Amino acid sequence: xxxxxxxxxxxxxxxxxxxxxxxxxxxxxxxxxxxxxxxxxxxxxxxxxxxxxxxxxxxxxxxxxxxxxxxxxxxxxxxxxxxxxxxxxxxxxxxxxxxxxxxxxxxxxxxxxxxxxxxxxxxxxxxxxxxxxxxxxxxxxxxxxxxxxxxxxxxxxxxxxxxxxxxxxxxxxxxxxxxxxxxxxxxxxxxxxxxxxxxxxxxxxxxxxxxxxxxxxxxxxxx
Amino acid sequence: xxxxxxxxxxxxxxxxxxxxxxxxxxxxxxxxxxxxxxxxxxxxxxxxxxxxxxxxxxxxxxxxxxxxxxxxxxxxxxxxxxxxxxxxxxxxxxxxxxxxxxxxxxxxxxxxxxxxxxxxxxxxxxxxxxxxxxxxxxxxxxxxxxxxxxxxxxxxxxxxxxxxxxxxxxxxxxxxxxxxxxxxxxxxxxxxxxxxxxxxxxxxxxxxxxxxxxxxxxxxxxxxxxxxxxxxxxxxxxxxxxxxxxxxxxxxxxxxxxxxxxxxxxxxxxxxxxxxxxxxxxxxxxxxxxxxxxxxxxxxxxxxxxxxxxxxxxxxxxxxxxxxxxxxxxxxxxxxxxxxxxxxxxxxxxxxxxxxxxxxxxxxxxxxxxxxxxxxxxxxxxxxxxxxxxxxxxxxxxxxxxxxxxxxxxxxxx
Numbered sequence: 073x074x075x076x077x078x079x080x081x082x083x084x085x086x087x088x089x090x091x092x093x094x095x096x097x098x099x100x101x102x103x104x105x106x107x108x109x110x111x112x113x114x115x116x117x118x119x120x121x122x123x124x125x126x127x128x129x130x131x132x133x134x135x136x137x138x139x140x141x142x143x144x145x146x147x148x149x150x151x152x153x154x155x156x157x158x159x160x161x162x163x164x165x166x167x168x169x170x171x172x173x174x175x176x177x178x179x180x181x182x183x184x185x186x187x188x189x190x191x192x193x194x195x196x197x198x199x200x201x202x203x204x205x206x207x208x209x210x211x212x213x214x215x216x217x218x219x220x221x222x223x224x225x226x227x228x229x230x231x232x233x234x235x236x237x238x239x240x241x242x243x244x245x246x247x248x249x250x251x252x253x254x255x256x257x258x259x260x261x262x263x264x265x266x267x268x269x270x271x272x273x274x275x276x277x278x279x280x281x282x283x284x285x286x287x288x289x290x291x292x293x294x295x
Numbered sequence: 296x297x298x299x300x301x302x303x304x305x306x307x308x309x310x311x312x313x314x315x316x317x318x319x320x321x322x323x324x325x326x327x328x329x330x331x332x333x334x335x336x337x338x339x340x341x342x343x344x345x346x347x348x349x350x351x352x353x354x355x356x357x358x359x360x361x362x363x364x365x366x367x368x369x370x371x372x373x374x375x376x377x378x379x380x381x382x383x384x385x386x387x388x389x390x391x392x393x394x395x396x397x398x399x400x401x402x403x404x405x406x407x408x409x410x411x412x413x414x415x416x417x418x419x420x421x422x423x424x425x426x427x428x429x430x431x432x433x434x435x436x437x438x439x440x441x442x443x444x445x446x447x448x449x450x451x452x453x454x455x456x457x458x459x460x461x462x463x464x465x466x467x468x469x470x471x472x473x474x475x476x477x478x479x480x481x482x483x484x485x486x487x488x489x490x491x492x493x494x495x496x497x498x499x500x501x502x503x504x505x506x507x508x509x510x511x512x513x514x515x516x517x518x519x520x521x522x523x524x525x526x527x528x529x530x531x532x533x534x535x536x537x538x539x540x541x542x543x544x545x546x547x548x549x550x551x552x553x554x555x556x557x558x559x560x561x562x563x564x565x566x567x568x569x570x571x572x573x574x575x576x577x578x579x580x581x582x583x584x585x586x587x588x589x590x591x592x593x594x595x596x597x598x599x600x601x602x603x604x605x606x607x608x609x610x611x612x613x614x615x616x617x618x619x620x621x622x623x624x625x626x627x628x629x630x631x632x633x634x635x636x637x638x639x640x641x642x643x644x645x646x647x648x649x650x651x652x653x654x655x656x657x658x659x660x661x662x663x664x665x666x667x668x669x670x671x672x673x674x675x676x677x678x679x680x681x682x683x684x685x686x687x688x689x690x691x692x693x694x695x696x697x698x699x700x701x702x703x704x705x706x707x708x709x
Contacts, residue, residue: 116459117429117442124425124446125492170300204446204457206425231308243705244308250315257643258651262423267643267651274311281308284706287301 073167074175081149081179088148089183092141096134096187100194103131107202116202123207127260129214131195138215138222139252141187145180146229154233163290173286177230177279184226188219213262220271221255224248227278234285236292244285248278305706312702313695314641317655320698321640324633330624337619338586339593339606340375341394346604346617347375353624362617378404378588399589407589409542413550414582415647419487419536421579422649427457429492431499433517440494443516447472449485449504468519475521476514482507489537489549496541500548503537503561511537513548513566526566535578537561544587552578560611572613575603580647599646634658635665638696666696673700 107130110119122128153159163169192215199208228248235241251274258264264271333351340347346362349372359372373380377392381404384390391400399407416422427446445456445465453473456465476483483506490502501515501522509530515522532553539549547560551568556576559568576583576596584595591614592607602619623630638658645652658665673692677684685708692699 115442115444117444117446120427120446120459121429121442121492124427127423202462204427204448204462206427206448210423210425240705240707243312243701246319247308247312247315250319251311254318254643260423260649261425262650264643264651265423267653270653274314277307277311280304281311282304283300284304284308287304 073165074171077165077167077172077175078179081176084152085145085148085179085183088144089187092144092187093190096137096141096191097194099133099137100191100198103133103195104198106130106133107198111202120203120207123203123261129261131199131211131215134191134195134215135218135256137191138184138188138219139225140222142184142222142224142226143229145184146226146233149176149180150230150233159234159289169286169290170283173283177227177282180226180230181223184222188222191215192219210261213265213268216268217255217264217271220275221252223275224251224255224278227275227282228252231278231282231285234282234289236289244281251278305708308706309691309699309702312706313691313698316698316701317637317639317695318641321633321637324637328625328629328633332622332624334597335602335619335621337595337602337604337617338376338379339591339604339615341378341588341590342375346606346615346619347372348602348619350619350622351624352622378408378590379586395590397590403589406544407587409544409546409585409587411538411540411550411585411587412583413538413552413578415578415580416645416649418552418578421647426488428488428490428502430456430490430501430514430516431494432519433499433501433515440496440499442494449483449488451484453477453483472514472521475523476512479512479523479525480510481512481523482510487511487534487537489539491539491541497543498541500539500541503539503548505534505537511551511566524566526561528561528566528568532557546587550585554578558583569611571607571611573603573605582647630659631661634661635668636697638662638666638698662696666693669693669696669700673703676704 110130123130153162162172165172192212195211195215196208199211225248228244228251232241232245232248235244255264255271330353332353335348335350337346337348339345340361343361347367348360350358350360352358359367359369361367361375367375373383377384377394378399381390381392381401384392385401391398391403427448429443429445430447431440432443444460445458445468447454447456453469454476456468456472457463458465485504485506487505488502489504499515501513503511503513503526505511509532511526511528511530511534513524513526528551532551533555534551535554536552537549538552545563547562547569549561551559551561556578558571558573558576560571562569571585571594573583573594573596580598582597586593586595590609592609592611594605594607596603600621602621604617604619606614606616608614639662640656642654642656643651645654670689670693673689674684688703691703695702
């Protein structure tokens with residue numbers, strides 16, 4: 073049953089996965105050509121100075137991509153289920169509600185993380201090509217909060233979509249929006265480094281809160 | 296697990312809601328009701344030999360006062376500080392000016408002035424910094440200061456130069472500089488690296504580098520060759536950072552700051568350290584400013600509630616101190632309302648850090664009143680609906696006040 077659920081989610085997401093992979097790749101390619109152009113048009117040492125000492129981030133084009141990716145994956149998985157209340161059919165499958173939700177979330181998050189790994193890896197390689205290793209490493213803690221924002225946007229969208237009561241839906245939307253907003257504050261590379269582990273802690277809380285909306289949907293909404 | 300999951304799941308959402316509310320609501324409140332005053336400007340007047348200051352009342356309104364409480368208008372305030380506002384005096388053709396029996400023309404004032412500002416958020420360990428630095432090449436025949444085509448880093452084995460054009464280690468420069476440092480007794484790696492990384496300075500004094508054994512070395516690059524001096528600065532000093540500030544007065548290279556808050560100027564006189572007796576300075580949470588004029592040196596340190604001024608003579612002997620309380624233009628009732636509504640605030644920004652500093656800022660005694668009101672509201676609403684008060688939910692509200700009340704009420708248990 074579990075493999076069938078995973079297959080169902082994969083079939084639902086594969087087009088979106090391919091499109092998002094391509095879109096994220098295109099943004100990375102743009103960043104590569106931007107850096108290359110800057111290196112050729114300006115003195116390389118001045119570009120290094122801007123990046124190392126002025127804290128200019130040459131890969132800000134990728135900043136909101138994880139957030140958008142998380143949102144699109146969640147919407148692609150759950151909007152069709154909620155339209156026409158098709159989710160009720162899934163809840164009648166011979167498997168538990170939580171098990172079914174785990175399968176959905178596992179598929180969505182796995183594909184989301186695959187896209188984010190590609191983004192981080194490509195940015196790291198691009199920076200390694202034109203900058204010293206220290207600059208390439210600094211991209212990891214810089215991108216990490218944006219990836220966590222994407223995880224929150226994914227879990228938040230699922231939670232809000234599964235929620236049945238409008239006041240609670242709006243409140244949860246505000247809560248997840250605020251948390252995502254926090255993750256885009258600060259300036260320069262590695263701004264969130266001292267707080268990174270606290271931010272990582274938001275993900276399990278966001279993931280667990282999906283199950284409360286799932287429970288409420290089955291008990292009250294799927295009648 | 297199936298019985299426990301709804302509980303864990305609901306409280307996860309409640310915790311997220313409390314975190315989001317404690318971040319967003321106080322920030323929104325401050326945006327609407329908060330009034331910010333600019334930093335007060337505190338100086339030592341060489342005419343009255345008193346501290347004189349300008350404090351902001353908010354909305355472009357200022358008080359001009361001295362330490363005795365005498366009021367000034369703006370021209371009167373500026374007249375008390377002839378070394379600071381000498382350009383006004385020049386326009387009014389009032390130069391040269393006589394101060395303490397000496398006459399000062401424009402050149403004399405300019406030659407005797409120097410300013411140095413050290414913000415806590417720029418100190419080593421208070422912000423993210425990739426440890427790669429440009430070492431400017433001093434060429435006496437070139438008037439401008441071009442950026443070097445390489446940056447250096449310190450490793451366990453030596454001083455490495457990386458060429459920016461090829462993104463490769465420059466072996467020749469690396470071995471030349473590493474050898475020169477080793478010959479002077481440098482023990483790798485470096486523990487503190489201090490230098491000004493911009494070319495917006497009158498000349499270059501290179502870097503002051505503390506080695507593994509605590510010795511401080513002065514390193515310059517002259518015609519692409521190393522010039523290394525062992526400074527003899529006390530190796531037992533627990534140096535947090537070295538701030539270099541090139542100035543044409545050439546009295547000192549910059550400032551040494553220790554982790555215990557001691558401040559020293561590194562003199563051009565054979566690297567002799569000049570102690571600055573600023574006892575209340577704490578580099579972890581205070582900014583420091585040193586304003587030098589032809590007659591006095593004026594040290595200012597700022598905290599969120601106080602500004603502390605120290606007047607010194609030209610040999611940095613303390614003459615007098617003055618503490619100025621910062622003015623908070625926010626009405627007391629707004630402060631009380633804020634504390635009542637928000638028992639704590641989740642904050643990531645800190646004015647003394649150049650990176651995130653996660654912190655919970657707790658409100659004052661009014662917060663307790665707010666928490667009790669939130670708890671009472673919860674009990675009353677619950678009883679009105681003829682429901683039993685859940686002790687766990689009440690406990691959440693008694694810890695988190697309004698945040699908990701909103702979270703528990705909107706993420707209800709059915």
